[in-house]
Amino acid sequence: MATVIGVTFRRQCKVYYFDPNGLEVKKGEGVIVETAQGMEFGDVMMGNRELPDDKIVGTLKPIIRIATDDDRDQRALNEKNERDAIRICREKVAAHHLEMKLIRAEYAFDRTKLTFYFTADGRVDFRELVKDLAYVFRTRIELRQVGVRDETKMLGGIGSCGRALCCATWLPDFVPVSIKMAKEQNLSLNSAKISGVCGRLMCCLKNEQETYEYLNAKLPDVNSFVKAKDGASGQVKSVDVLRQRVHVLVSGDRDEKEIREYGVEEIEFTPSTKKKEKAARAEEEKELKKLEG
Numbered sequence: 001m002a003t004v005i006g007v008t009f010r011r012q013c014k015v016y017y018f019d020p021n022g023l024e025v026k027k028g029e030g031v032i033v034e035t036a037q038g039m040e041f042g043d044v045m046m047g048n049r050e051l052p053d054d055k056i057v058g059t060l061k062p063i064i065r066i067a068t069d070d071d072r073d074q075r076a077l078n079e080k081n082e083r084d085a086i087r088i089c090r091e092k093v094a095a096h097h098l099e100m101k102l103i104r105a106e107y108a109f110d111r112t113k114l115t116f117y118f119t120a121d122g123r124v125d126f127r128e129l130v131k132d133l134a135y136v137f138r139t140r141i142e143l144r145q146v147g148v149r150d151e152t153k154m155l156g157g158i159g160s161c162g163r164a165l166c167c168a169t170w171l172p173d174f175v176p177v178s179i180k181m182a183k184e185q186n187l188s189l190n191s192a193k194i195s196g197v198c199g200r201l202m203c204c205l206k207n208e209q210e211t212y213e214y215l216n217a218k219l220p221d222v223n224s225f226v227k228a229k230d231g232a233s234g235q236v237k238s239v240d241v242l243r244q245r246v247h248v249l250v251s252g253d254r255d256e257k258e259i260r261e262y263g264v265e266e267i268e269f270t271p272s273t274k275k276k277e278k279a280a281r282a283e284e285e286k287e288l289k290k291l292e293g
Contacts, residue, residue, distance in 0.1 A: 002056060005063070006046030007031060010106065014172035015045050021062035024048060030067030030075075037115075038108040041067060041075045071109075078107040085137065089116055092132050100124050103146070104154050115142045119151050149174055152198035159196060159204075166203050177201040185212045186241060215241050220269040227268045232260065 005025045006015040018033055025031060027047045033040055085105040093100060100120040107114050114137050118124075126143050133141045146154075149167065156168035167174065182194050182205060196202040219239045220226050226248060227233040234250035237259060244264045251257055 001050045001052060002060060003048055004046075004051050004056065004060060005031070005044055005048060007033060007042035007063075008045050009035075009040055009042050011168075012172075013167075013170050016042075017051070017056055017060060018042075019060040019062040020048050021064075023063070023066060025063070025066065030072060032064045032067055032071060032109065034061055034064060038112055039064070039110045041071060041109045074109065078109065078111065082107055085114060086116070088136060089129075089133060092129055092136075096126075096129050096132075098124055098126060098129060100126070100145075101151075103151050111139060113140045113142060115144055117144050117146050117150075117154065119148065120145060148198045149200055152196070157197045159202075160193075161204075165197060166207075171203060175203065175206045177203060177205050181205040181209045184209065184216060212241060215244065217271075218244065218264055220246060220267070220271070224269060228260070228262050229266050229268070234260075 003020060004017040005020045007018055008015055016035075018031070025044055025047055027044055029044045031042050031044055033042050082105045085107075086102055089105065090102055093102060099122075100118045103117045103119065105114065105116050114133070116133075124145070130141050130143060152165065153167040153174075157165050159165050177200070179189065179201065182189060182201070185205070185208060187194055187205075194202055194205065219241065220236050222236050222238060224236050225233065226236055226246065228248065228250075232248070232250045234248040236246055237249050238247045239245070240247075246262050246264060246267060248260050248262060248267070249257055250260050
């Protein structure tokens with residue numbers, strides 16, 4: 001077991017663990033820490049807590065100190081200067097006729113480095129731009145190209161659900177999302193309806209995937225044949241995953257066909273091999289979560 005604190009940086013959602021260095025650190029406080037990007041001001045999201053060693057990746061770095069009023073003033077000054085820096089950099093980009101879109105500028109806390117984030121369709125030769133920026137700002141300059149998902153995370157926005165974007169508010173890392181998830185959830189495959197602000201598949205498809213896999217595993221396949229407990233039998237025409245209802249095409253006494261709705265517990269069917277595998281996997285994941293939590 002190790003005593004750690006959880007720290008976030010620059011409006012990011014991901015929490016990084018640090019050694020409190022013998023100090024009692026509370027949630028909401030600021031701390032000064034050494035990172036791979038240099039000295040940074042971080043916000044404490046989790047106070048002193050003991051965690052198992054297997055939950056900690058790499059070596060814990062100790063915090064340098066709890067932030068003082070001077071440190072907070074320094075961060076505020078850096079953020080103000082960053083707004084000026086992005087304006088100046090845009091002017092330089094236009095002067096050099098570079099095809100790149102600037103997103104954000106970030107000063108290291110101790111101002112030893114100034115990083116500019118940008119997007120571009122291809123590679124950009126910005127060597128002359130870096131020289132100009134270094135002359136203006138008198139510090140080390142780094143230009144970092146990011147993708148459209150990272151751009152959206154940095155800028156934020158409102159999703160089609162009417163709420164702030166997951167990636168900009170609580171999602172710590174981007175997760176792989178596939179069109180298979182949309183199919184599993186019976187969503188329209190119209191790209192405009194299943195794509196987010198960034199133009200990529202919505203991250204929230206992953207949020208409900210596990211639930212849909214578990215519920216789908218308990219339902220018969222569409223076009224398969226089932227037998228109801230009331231004696232009727234027929235072909236499955238559609239399923240309501242969330243309500244666990246099945247719509248079956250059955251034949252009446254006069255060979256008339258009608259659609260009847262049954263609960264999944266009211267029918268008998270033989271699950272396909274694929275369904276059996278999904279059901280077994282869903283049960284295993286459910287048991288693992290119980291053990292972990």
